[in-house]
Amino acid sequence: MVNSEVYLTDVTGRDGFQMEKSWIETDDKLLILKGIIDAGIKRIEATSFVSPKAIPQLKDAKDIIKDLKNEELTLVALVPNMKGAEYALESGVDEINVVLSISETHNKKNVNHTVSESLEQVYSIRKLINSTKTTLNISLGTTFGCPFEGKYNVSKVSSVIEQLLENGIDKITLADTTGMANPNKVSYYMKTLRQKYPRAQFSLHLHNTRGMGLVNLLAGYNAGVRHFDASLGGIGGCPFAPGATGNVCLEDIVHMFMEMGVPLEHPINLLKLINTSNDMEKILGYKLPGQVMKAGSAGEVIKN
Structure with a gap:
């Protein structure tokens, strides 16, 4: 029997804030x-422990980790390279998330390296x-296609996953960095990859670039994926991707799964x-793309 419980990772502090031009x-x-x-x-x-020149918004990474450190939390920091990993390790994070792209062009623009x-x-x-005790996760950007290199077959992704597994790395996030995915593609990719690599723990990191983030996530869930990234209010995006918009x-x-009766790893209010x-919307000073924050829960009864 397939486990129905959903595990969520909030990426507001990294993927969400990194796109904000005004200092928070x-x-x-x-x-x-x-x-x-x-x-x-x-x-x-x-x-993220990344160069302040590249992403000035995250120059307070060390202070953020120090203040949040708590035994009840799993604190993750994204890093682009060895230097970032060293800083993250020194700060005491629970997990290091290393990002690289399937696309050679995007990887060069994002982290200035070949794949x-x-x-x-x-x-x-x-x-x-x-x-x-720190664990390692790898995030594969542009998994479902790239604006610079177009769409590609799942075999291009498999070749990178196989190299990771051969080197003892089995926690892998598949990211739709620029919104190239659709529900059928997500379903096909995840069914194929989960069957081919049963020992891998796959997560999905989806963006709502073309308005399909939530349906792509549901397609992933129906294909057996149980780990998902998300950001509060739907903020975020990749600074090195044209037309980038926020995460799911x-x-x-949370609202969708609650309404569906799907259990979450932890009770969520x-x-x-x-x-x-709503507080974040005031801090950032613009309307956020999230929908439930505007409409409220479908379970609420409006009294006349």
């Missing part, structure tokens, strides 16, 4: 992240953390998520 005060970031945690989310990709060079970095990082919205996902999303 560290205290405001922490206010938002603690609101998400208080609502019941226990796994947070809180920041082969990024894989070598991954293997070096694995050796670095081998004797620690955290509270919209939807109202607290909505309130935190």
